[in-house]
Amino acid sequence: MAISTSLFATFLVAAVASASPTAHVLSPNVAARLAGNSSGESPVAYQCGPKTANVTCINRYGSFLPPSFSRDPDPAVGYTGTKVPDDSSWELVKQADFVLFDKKRGLEILGPAPKIHRGIISVLNVIHEAPVYVPELNKLFVTQDGPPGNLSILSLDLNNDPPTVSLVETDPPIYQPTGGLYNAKDGMIYYAVHGNNASLPGGLQQHAGIARVNPKTLKAEWVLNNYHGFNLAGPNDLTIDDVGDIWFTDTDYAYVLGVSESPKQLQLSTWRFRPSTGQIQIMDTSLSYPNGIAFSRDGRTLYVTDSGLESYSPIPTRGAGDFYNYPINLQFNSTGPRSIFAWDVARKGHDGKHPVITGKRVIFQALEGAPDGLKVAANGIARIQTSHPVENIQWSGRDLKTLWLVGVGGITKVEFNLAGPDLAHYYNGGR
Numbered sequence: 001m002a003i004s005t006s007l008f009a010t011f012l013v014a015a016v017a018s019a020s021p022t023a024h025v026l027s028p029n030v031a032a033r034l035a036g037n038s039s040g041e042s043p044v045a046y047q048c049g050p051k052t053a054n055v056t057c058i059n060r061y062g063s064f065l066p067p068s069f070s071r072d073p074d075p076a077v078g079y080t081g082t083k084v085p086d087d088s089s090w091e092l093v094k095q096a097d098f099v100l101f102d103k104k105r106g107l108e109i110l111g112p113a114p115k116i117h118r119g120i121i122s123v124l125n126v127i128h129e130a131p132v133y134v135p136e137l138n139k140l141f142v143t144q145d146g147p148p149g150n151l152s153i154l155s156l157d158l159n160n161d162p163p164t165v166s167l168v169e170t171d172p173p174i175y176q177p178t179g180g181l182y183n184a185k186d187g188m189i190y191y192a193v194h195g196n197n198a199s200l201p202g203g204l205q206q207h208a209g210i211a212r213v214n215p216k217t218l219k220a221e222w223v224l225n226n227y228h229g230f231n232l233a234g235p236n237d238l239t240i241d242d243v244g245d246i247w248f249t250d251t252d253y254a255y256v257l258g259v260s261e262s263p264k265q266l267q268l269s270t271w272r273f274r275p276s277t278g279q280i281q282i283m284d285t286s287l288s289y290p291n292g293i294a295f296s297r298d299g300r301t302l303y304v305t306d307s308g309l310e311s312y313s314p315i316p317t318r319g320a321g322d323f324y325n326y327p328i329n330l331q332f333n334s335t336g337p338r339s340i341f342a343w344d345v346a347r348k349g350h351d352g353k354h355p356v357i358t359g360k361r362v363i364f365q366a367l368e369g370a371p372d373g374l375k376v377a378a379n380g381i382a383r384i385q386t387s388h389p390v391e392n393i394q395w396s397g398r399d400l401k402t403l404w405l406v407g408v409g410g411i412t413k414v415e416f417n418l419a420g421p422d423l424a425h426y427y428n429g430g431r
Contacts, residue, residue, distance in 0.1 A: 043089035111417025130180035131394035179237030194234030249290035307370035309336030395420025
């Protein structure tokens with residue numbers, strides 16, 4: 001969970017999508033009027049690309065703006081909230097569906113007929129997380145996060161258009177997953193579950209950890225729920241590497257959201273768990289709020305997002321304008337971490353499978369808010385603007401070119417030319 005307000009797609013796609021107004025296509029005369037600024041410099045933005053969506057290109061990554069520009073540092077103020085009074089072309093950015101910083105590669109991503117569908121599914125104004133696509137069923141499973149907590153999961157049947165939506169419950173129920181991944185090798189969904197309440201309806205007891213679910217039968221089982229007797233703060237997201245280990249991030253968002261009765265007992269960290277032996281190992285403690293996590297397609301690079309501009313606050317808030325349906329114990333620091341980090345991954349040990357990560361570096365800083373869940377894609381640079389903040393993303397469809405963006409109070413569907421990976425053949429350069 002993180003307040004995320006832009007989506008920037010390179011070979012890596014992080015859920016940081018924008019709460020900008022619903023876009024509309026401008027008439028040619030209005031577009032022409034917006035194509036300049038008062039200083040005589042080239043306009044910051046101009047219309048470009050296919051007409052099936054409102055596409056705007058940014059000149060030189062927007063690296064020079066008229067000196068009158070300003071932006072509120074509040075993390076909740078999006079990139080489109082920048083004020084550029086001396087360049088009216090900025091209106092194109094505010095009203096766009098897709099914003100391209102690299103026109104050539106951006107248009108390759110979009111393809112000939114990009115489309116964005118907002119509000120096609122009626123949802124609660126709560127945090128939506130853990131989107132998981134199961135190809136065999138052609139279904140998307142999405143969790144709903146926040147107090148008083150949920151034992152049910154949204155099931156979107158994509159065999160129908162618009163999707164048929166139902167609420168399902170696993171057996172036994174799992175309380176408040178916040179990250180999920182479909183493992184094509186065993187046909188199971190693996191969930192990072194951060195709900196940690198001592199007593200739930202029906203006498204159910206649960207600690208935070210990792211669970212797996214058969215998507216066909218909804219039978220669930222736990223594989224991890226402690227570190228040598230310590231509670232985990234709340235696994236946030238997870239991924240599986242090319243030798244079958246589960247890597248996950250652990251944060252105290254569960255306590256922040258009121259779905260855990262226990263404050264953190266351990267440092268917030270990135271962990272590795274080997275299901276075959278039960279071994280759990282801490283891999284990194286350097287991030288303030290480790291969040292989304294993924295591996296490169298060759299397994300040689302680890303990516304983790306840091307949403308450290310958010311942290312626990314003893315004073316609950318609903319956010320400006322009652323942003324949330326419920327009070328949460330969250331505070332924002334505009335100068336806190338909001339980056340995606342990468343490490344090199346090497347294999348050592350007697351079996352050549354023990355991972356060692358080195359070479360930590362920043363590869364991206366969010367344009368606004370904080371980066372949350374992330375997925376590895378193909379290539380290109382673009383920005384998708386939704387009508388709601390986005391927490392995580394997932395591709396679906398036979399060609400894996402439909403992207404679902406799920407977040408606070410909304411689910412958005414995007415159709416374009418940027419394909420997601422085939423999870424059955426994810427690691428294409430394995431050792």
